[in-house]
Amino acid sequence: MPGYPRGLYFGTRVGSRNTAGRSDWERYWENSIDVPGVETELLGELARETGVYLAIGVVERDREFSRGTLYNSIVYIGPDGNVLGKHRKLVPTGSERLLWGQGDGSTLTVIDTPFGRIGGLICWENYMPLARTAMYAQGIDIFITPTADARDTWQATIQHIACEGRCFVISCNQFVTKDTYPTDLACYDDIRQDPDILCRGGSAIVGPLGEYIVEPLYNQEGILIANLDLSLVTQSRYDFDVVGHYSRPDVFQLIVNRQKQDIVRVSKMDE
Template identity: 80%
Template sequence: MINRHVRVAVVQSAPTLFVKQSALDKITSLTREAAGKGARLIVFPEVFLPGYPRGLSFGVRVGSRSHEGRKDWQRYWESSIEVPGPETNILGELAKELEVYLVIGVVERDQEFSSGTLYNSMIYIGPDGTFLGKHRKLVPTGSERLLWGQGDGSTLTVIETPFGNLGGLICWENYMPLARTAMYAQGIDIYIAPTADARDTWQATIRHIACEGRCYVISCNQFTTKATYPTDLAYYGDIREDNDVLSRGGSAIVGPLGEYIVEPLYNKEGILFATLDLDEVTRSRFDFDVVGHYSRPDVFQLVVNDRKQEIVSKMAYSD
């Protein structure tokens, strides 16, 4: 009989910004802690590896960039990872040792066309150590566009697991109704929503998604203080006068009828735990199935381009 229960852990923490090894060390220690308490699905926040550079300007103004800002960005680039690559292999070994699924937000360095582009990505690793897939954020928000390129429809990823279908979108992608619909149409049961948004309004978003998609929603945010920022950054002064707590967190777990399974955690590091009963997803869809009996394909249809977009296409010609 298929086990439709899974114990999950949601990590709310932050590494030392721009220090890859700090993130890897934290992922290792916190994964071990969570697995030791029975978790089999462990989720880390948006771009946990190597951190979310909240408050930094990188010396950018409309129409101009600075040399010092380019050097700060280079540090970010140097702390990014290739997916798959050496770091995902390390994380795969960890997942295999502990027999857990890992979902981790990373800064991904493009390795196909140009090493100069970074992506805000979410990676999935299985309990046998296999790299299962990734999702690249479709639209970086606001000034995030200075840091990350745009993903495409080829990484609207949903992973089949023994306990249900696993996938998700990153931060404000979750405000994109058509992107959500594309995920629902793949039968998503556990919806991962890593974020950098610690405002009260985010909680309304994740509860709505759970109720709309009739799925569990796992929202994961960093708890970040100025102590996690290297003080030798050229633009450290951007945050010097800010409050010590730069992101208060707000990680939470929501059930498929929109109720909290674990309420938001604020103003401290921690790990949230819950045992999810996937039969609750089935029961919740009795009266509302957003892409099933509550859809109207005769009125509304969504077209998703899931092809990988390529800047250069090679064509073979024959004589």
């Protein structure tokens, strides 16, 4: 399953795209996954064998209407192996817009689990205050923030989300080295002169008052494990509940369109 293609241009300049870039993008598309599909079935088997709730970042193909759009998505799989939902990134950032389409409000997904309500936003979506509010309003307890932003400022972001939403934040950050890229990519020269570590990571777990439960992990692969006491979420909302007693609906209101935005709608004519 392809991940975040850091550093690749895919043959694009303002006003033109080249054949080599189109070829690499097709390869990226071919290796992306359908949701649901064969890959989510395999992930479901793993979730079922281990008895876990699995949230995983994927590059998702649009099979419903075309063979030409990809989405940056989170997929949620339950311990029974079934896909419980997904979220498509609402706004790809910068040049990502050449790779991925825009999601809609129908995938602002939060799932119920015995361990609290879990949902998330992808990378710089977490800088969108209204998107965060839409998630808080669904009673989120564990906020998932997969990202490829390894800057120190990202750590401030996830700590702010924890404090603002009074929730646990689990941030899975990309650690990637140049030797993980196929050298036969037409656009491999895009990264040939880059440092060996293309993204240093920074995965971390933050508590509902903004404190680190697990400190950021940099410059290596690893697994972060923590026991989360969900009673701390309730305790933290004693003095601040952003969509509860600390809201002012008489002054501020948010309208969220949760309808799926289909490009084609077919209606039957009356007989």
